[in-house]
Amino acid sequence: MAKGWDTVPRKASYDVVIVGGAIYGSATAWFLTENPDFDGSILVVERDPSYASCSTAHTNSCIRQQFSNTLNVQISRFGAEFIKGFRGFMGDDPRVPELSIQNYGYMYLADTPEFAATLRENQKVQLACGAGTRLLTAEEIKAEYPFYNVDDILLGSINTVDEGYWDGGTVFEWWRRMARERGAEYVANEVVAMTKSASGARVESVTLKSGEVIGCGQVVNASGPRAIETARMAGLEIPVEPRKRFTWIFEAETPLDRDLPLTIDPSGVHCRQDGPKTYLAGGHPSHDPAVEYDDFAMDQAFWQDHVWPVLATRIPQFEAIRVITEWAGHYAYNTLDHNAVLGPHPEVENFIFLNGFSGHGLQQSPAMGRGTAEFLTYGEYRSLDLSPFGYDRIVSQQPFIEKAVI
Known part of the structure; x- marks a missing residue:
């Protein structure tokens, strides 16, 4: 077990269970704790608390405005605003460093x-x-x-x-650190199964590798390249x-x-x-x-x-x-269109996708983490309308068009 990490959750159920605690799991957890309208409990399950092989650890940590789709440009513009105002966004905590973009x-x-x-x-x-x-x-x-x-x-x-270039590692570390300080619970464990309701419309619980069965109000798939493994536990597919x-x-x-x-x-x-x-x-x-x-x-x-x-x-x-x-x-990598898959599944309503960023992930994490937290809290996006990234396009095989993919 990593230093400071528990392996067994303290509670039997949580309002939000986040599968994956790297940049997106931690962005979502932090933005939830930042939202005054969210007063629920959060469990983040991370299979490798060393983060040695996750995409976050291997990123080149860059940000760009040069996309072909207006929404992607808007997402990056908020990302730049967040990076440059990082300490302010983090409550002007004097422990938090000032950041900039090179x-x-x-x-x-x-x-x-x-x-x-x-x-x-x-x-x-x-x-x-x-x-x-x-x-x-x-x-x-x-x-x-x-x-x-x-x-x-x-x-x-x-x-x-x-x-x-920007210091994505510092943003990740402070999101994770502050989310935990504010009560989001992180455990070094692995989700290995999910149980759905009799109708199949909701995930009722997740089973951990250590055997615990944890009730959940909503589940967030923040599993990076392993997104399909997490989706299949709920009987779902995703082209990642x-x-x-x-x-x-x-x-x-x-x-x-x-x-x-x-x-x-x-x-x-x-x-x-x-x-x-x-x-x-x-x-x-x-x-x-x-x-x-x-x-x-x-x-x-x-x-x-x-x-x-x-x-x-x-x-x-x-x-x-x-x-x-x-x-x-x-x-x-999203094999349909190289862009994120975000939000709920149309049939399993409390299973939330946060997947498939195809190399855009670090720079998009402020806007996408904020948007996911908004959806979990309000059932809708309030800052930027991120619904074009929804799962419906996967069903209909209608790509989100973005020409500037590296």
Whole structure:
């Protein structure tokens, strides 16, 4: 058992049982405790209190405004507001640090007329929401960032306002810590089964691996890449599976003379500034199957044969680099449309989805955690209407359209 964690719940039933205690389970728990209209009990069940293999631990911790869907832009704009006002949102507690966004920006590079047209369409959506996205010709990119090779580039899109790296680990830690201080109960255990009512319309209890049967008013599936396992306990399906994503931290023999935006190369490889003299690169092979939940093995051939050559071609100073550290993590990948599945199941009314973020999860956690807490409290969303992410679209196979997916 992890230090400070119980394994057995103190009560026989809870108003809200959250399955998974990483960024989304903890965001929901904290926002519930923050809401003056919620006075219920909360149980968070986390199977691995070390969080060693969860997606939250492996994130690259970035935020962007450059989405194609208005709702996703609005979600990120609240995320930026929350990060920059973090201490205030946390009640001006002097223990809580002030946070900021390192505004390297995202640089999308288009090498085809079709992709350039998409960037132009996306910018209109972003500007209408108040984002500061700029479109740059190849010559303008070269003037601002002379280290790029832009011989094949037709257009770039960049926003250096509320776009870049932020300290997601600190937000997660304080959400979890404050939720517990306010009475949300965390246990190191695992939900292994659920019992539904005779009509099948509600989950009445969850069974823990240690044998306890815990009554529940509402259940939140915050299980990350394991979302389908939790859903199936209630007899439900969700198109979410673990997909492997690779990250490398490296240093260059000749560092760049200015910050490197999070650059999305047309090849799919992305890279950004990581520290004063270090850089981060990420990507995945074109063959991108679901993987086992414990598969975090690196693919050295992918780095050697694809990622490094792409980096060296796009930024010639990256011809001579040295990898410092590397890791693989899992996206909770929504195979329908790469966007979140949120809210209740239409038939099992108290089973709440909070799944399938497909790499957008950390940056969307403030708005999505707030929205889920609102739904649990009021039965509706009140700050942002998040209903387009509802499960109904899974049933009807109608994708939520978002063109800017990395």
